[in-house]
Amino acid sequence: MPLHAELCVSLQNAAKARLRSVSVPSTKDNLSIASILLQHGFIHNVTKGTIQGPSPQEFQRSNLASRRLWIDLKYRPDDRPVLESMSLVSKPSRKLVMDDQELLRFSTGRRAKFVKPLEMGEIGIVDCGKMGWWEVRDAIKRRLSGEVVARVS
């Protein structure tokens, strides 16, 4: 079972190497995180595909092991990547679940659960279980609580 860290590291390394697109394991969690990144402008395309390349038709035909998600990365005119860093907050060694009060503190520059708060321009990705995956500020609006998986800047 691929860890969320694999997605974070793949995207960071691809951004540093300035790759056009990168493939990550095709899982529900990865697709949810990628769609939040897409909504917030960190990446510009998510395509289903296989190890060979992005292709929704091949994705449907292939077996589960060969399926991948292809993420197209964005770069600024001065050659810097838009997605500069993506790191885990809740790790397998130390899971972090925050309720809506703690999420509010986390997103407004105050400490919650001994974790560095989000700065201006950073987003946090929360897994709210049955309620789905949300960005921290969207989760606060909907009064959701969940596991804060990653921070992206």
Next chain:
Amino acid sequence: MLSVKGASSALSRTGSLVGVVNRSITTTAQRFQDYQQVPGASSSNTSTSSLSSSSSSSSKPTTTTTARPKKFTIPASTPYLDKVMPLHFPSRTLREFPSLLEFSDPVLDPPPSSIDRSEPTTRTPYPSTVTYLNDPQHFDRTPPSADSLVLSASSDADEVNSEQYLSTVTPLSAQEVRNLHRHALVLKRVVHMTTKGKDASMYALVVAGNGKGLVGYGEGKDTNASKAGRKAFHAAVKNMDSVDIHSGSDGARTIETQVEAKWGATRVVLRPRPAGFGLRVPPVIHAICRSSGITDLSAAIYGSTNPVNTVKATLQILWGGAAPLGMGDGQGGKMRRNDKGRGMRGRVDIERSRGRRIEEIN
């Protein structure tokens, strides 16, 4: 060799490139005129057109950038663009968003004259694009004017009028120079050891700023302390660069986000604070904040508190680093330590790169 081609064609068109650099304030109309000219055929290139056409014979642009209609640019603010994130995308909303495929934005897209394109050849089967964006290596500096040469003559160091001299070499007027903040942070005696003994001189480090977002530091040395201070002030004013100050709705003038930077053994952490908080920062950083116009800040220096290194670390944060990827421009220029570090990213900068407004909740 693609790189050599790119370099030669750029150097052969130095005349036009100087024009691009020196034009610090351009109207949108002027910039759009640039885009409509085919590279290598503009009026300013006629003198070097033979050189450029021979060297860039295989670098004709394949895209038809100049053929696209230049109707409008991205508006700064509209009801649809001001929303943090539209939750619904009806066709009416989609039509409000301008299509970036239809036009070149004067800020986001470089002008065609600073792009070198190469078509694939048998030896190099991939096309390449090299874009020159205000690279000082490829642009000749403007020669100093007669006024500035006369005023900066070292023999008349006693009679140099700072305001007059600085108004000739910077866009500032004499009145503006007079109103600049000036803080001498370091004044010490330094010694150059020679065979004949100790050659002492005075070293000064001065921070200058206009209190409205411009700040710079300069160092100066002279046998006389006041002359050293004046030299440092001149260097500081010439080195002034802009600082992104977040103007809060409550009247706070602070930085956007918490940042830290390291210079040598000096680690500086700057934290934004709300209106009325004040400048609760060490003295060196206090001078920089006063000069730049920041009124609310919290800061700490960890490790060494050497004033010279503190100034460099703080300005690395406030100016925002411009470190090229890979440490060095790959064209024969070493990485400079001053260029290192990412520093603070401005809000507008982030919003532009992502194409979304940043949402704040309370």
